Amino acid sequence: MRFHEYGDPGVLRYEDVDRPVPGAGQVRIRVAATSFNSVDGNIRGGFMQGPIPVVLPHTPGIDVAGTVDALGEGLDGLAVGAEIVGFLPMDKPGAAAEYVLAPVEILAAAPKSVPLAEAAALPLVGLTAYQALFDHGKLAAGQRVLINGAGGAVGGYAVQLAKNAGAHVIATASPRSAEAVKAADEVIDHTTTDVTAAVREPVDVALNLAPVAPEQLAALVTLVRPGGVVVNTTVWMPAPSDEERGVRGIDLFVRSDADQLATLVALVDRGELRVEVAERVPLAELGALHARAAEGGVHGKVVVLP
Secondary structure, three states: OEEOOOOOHHHEEOOOOOOOOOOOOEEEEEEEEEEOOHHHHHHHOOOOOOOOOOOOOEOOOOEEEEEEEEEOOOOOOOOOOOEEEEEOOOOOOOOOOOEEEEEHHHEEEOOOOOOHHHHHHOHHHHHHHHHHHHHHOOOOOOOEEEEEOOOOHHHHHHHHHHHHOOOEEEEEEOHHHHHHHOOOOEEEEOOOOOHHHHOOOOEEEEEEOOOOOHHHHHHHHHHEEEEEEEEEOOOOOOOOOEHHHOEEEEEOOOOOOHHHHHHHHHHHHOOOOOOOOOEEEEHHHHHHHHHHHHOOOOOOOEEEEO
């Protein structure tokens, strides 16, 4: 599935292309699944040409789960047939295809405890949650964390990871997402409750995952203790900070990290991290999925099957 020009979901074309040939340091993967991420729609729409310059025609699909099909020159230690997961380079051809090339250094062994296709729901959103909490938030046991917009795919992982780390977790979500955030210590229904009024004690980390109004984002900084941090994943608005109180504001742009992905896979296989899949969609219907997402009609993680 490719687009030859930027535009609405109608630019996506389902078409035959030559099977890619791996170069030095590359692996060819037979794709079991990719997944849909909101950034896919932003790339297709042409809104990310600065930070993510792709070559047209472009195949979307940043997440991949599949089997190693062929190895480029100079590779050893990885066998044809090995089951892997990865977060592909955002500016290169993606996994909305039967085959995709990947640099070997971004790959991790797939979890054994979930179907291979469902493992495609893990890399980008799992790494976003992990990096937000631990790389940037420095979250530690005994600390308090507010996860604003916890009902989405990133939030589901963030709640689980924060609980596993021994933190006190306050999650905001709508009633529709109650199941996804059930592991949290406190759940705030943001559709009926003012979040700033509902958080009674300061938090060490505020993680914003929701496309909130600027004044709502700014209000989060008031809930953070002196020396704490606000981590924001909505790239259109900078994270607020409070220099007088030493509260840092960090804008997260997720990066591929095979070691961190392997850590997440290990948590999945130990039963400490659930991989949630809301829908499974055939690759031929990816355009319709993009259209639904543009209208706000996609809830939870969707895997896309070639």
